[in-house]
Amino acid sequence: MARYLYFFAFCQFVLGPFADNPCPCEDPRLCKQITDEKDFEVYAFDVGGKNWQYYNWTQVTTVATFGKYDPELMCFAHSKGARVVLKGDVSLKEILDDSRRDAWVTKQVELAKKQFMDGINLDIEQAVEESSPEYYALTALVDATTEAFHREIPGSQVSFDVAWSPKCIDKRCYDYTMIADRCDFLFVMSYDEQSQIWGECIASANAPYNQTLEGYMDYIKMNIDPKKLVMGVPWYGYDYPCLNFTRLNECVISKVPFRGAPCSDAAGRQVPYKQIMKQLNSSTSGRMWDNVQKAPYYMYMDSGGQVHQVWYDDPQSISLRAAYVKNLGLRGIGMWNANLLDYTDDPIAKQQTKDMWDALQP
Incomplete structure (x- = not known):
């Protein structure tokens, strides 16, 4: 009995407000929230599975869990001093009413406490017209979420995902300056930049x-502190079937409209980096480099005789962006998503995976 009371008191001391929920870690201290701020943020999105075991944990500072909750991931990340945060997504129509908004926020805080999480990543990405009811409701949501998390889980982190530019990309006309002020930082999704062509x-x-880079300058011109911006880079590419070629290596794609634009990257399909690396050697062109866009691409022919062009990012293109992050003094860098590399024991794949992680550090 005395031993039990000692253990209970120990858990109360270590876990504080989280002690009402049983800690799933072998060491209960690992359920204690991570509160220290890192000089450089490396933000990893995880979409499920067990690949997290092979991430470069000497770099990762935060993991945003977009897959099923995995207590083993939480325990392991905390053992490495890295935060684990929830995914937060809600229809803006649902939170136009203040009471429903507050109820949603309360539910997220309770879930974070129950799962021993260190904050939340708000991933909304819905079309919003400037000065509409949704426009103000979104800012109010960010404000309420940050206030509640910081109050209920001291030292927690609240981030908000934004498009590569603040210029109403995909009709997302948000109050970016106010949102940046109300949360800890913006995760800038510097990818899918062909969503509107x-x-x-x-x-x-x-x-x-x-x-x-122009997108970041536009954010900064809005008086958003560079330390409030984390650059997101893609660990995937796009495979486009080519209708024909207009000029040297220019692949004409189908007209697939998106949110007002006549064409979009929806004419292609997303391809994981690990798949790209497997296909590259058998491509008809081999790796090519566009010195204007500073990105690699290649071409191949499918079994039906259709020519495809694949655009992607690799250590060379990512290193250029990482250097910019350092030079401009941004808060850090991250990727969508960490599961898209090859974590098998194949020696070539292991080197390719290591090179991609290494590219995040300028």
């Missing part, structure tokens, strides 16, 4: 270098 309908880079 307004010019020629041709295949191009997922994250063209100059266009990507």
Whole structure:
């Protein structure tokens, strides 16, 4: 009995407000929230499975869990001093009412406590018109979420995902300045930059270098502190079937409209980096490099004789962006998503995976 009371008191001391829920870790201290701030944020999105065992934990500072909750991941991440945060997504129509909004926030805080999480990543990505009821409701949601998490889980982290540019990309006309002020930082999704193609309908880079950098300058011009921005890079590419070629290696793609634009990357399909690396050696072109967009690509022919062009990012293109992160003094870098590399024992794959992780550090 005395031993039980000692253990209970120990858990109360270590876990504080979380002690009402049983800790799933062998060492109950691992259920204690991570509160220390890192000098450089490396933000990893995890979509489920067990690949997290092979991440570069010397770099990872935060894991956003977009798959099924895995207590083993939480325990392991905490053992490495890394945060684990919830995914937060809700229809803005649902939170136009203040009471329903507050109820949603309360539910997220309770879930974070129950699962010994260290915060939340708000991934909304819904079309919003400027000065609409949803426009103000979204800012209020971020404000309420941050206030509740910081109050109920001291030292917790609240981040918000934004498009590569604040210029109403995909009709997401948010109050970016206010949102950045109300949360801990913005995760800038510097990918899917062809979601709206307004010019020629041709295949191009997922994250063209100059266009990507221009997006950050636009955020900073809105008086958003660079330390409030984490750069997201893609660990995947796009495979586009080519209708024909207009000029040297320019692949004309089908017209698939999206949120007002006549063409979009929906004409292609997303391909994981690990699959790209397996296909590259058998491609008809081999790896090619676009010096304007500063991105690699290649071409191949499918079994039906259709020519495809695949645009992607690799250590060379990612290193250029990581250097920019350092030079501009951004808060850090991250990726969508960490599961897209090859974590098998194949020696070539292991080196490719290591190179991608290493590219995050300028």
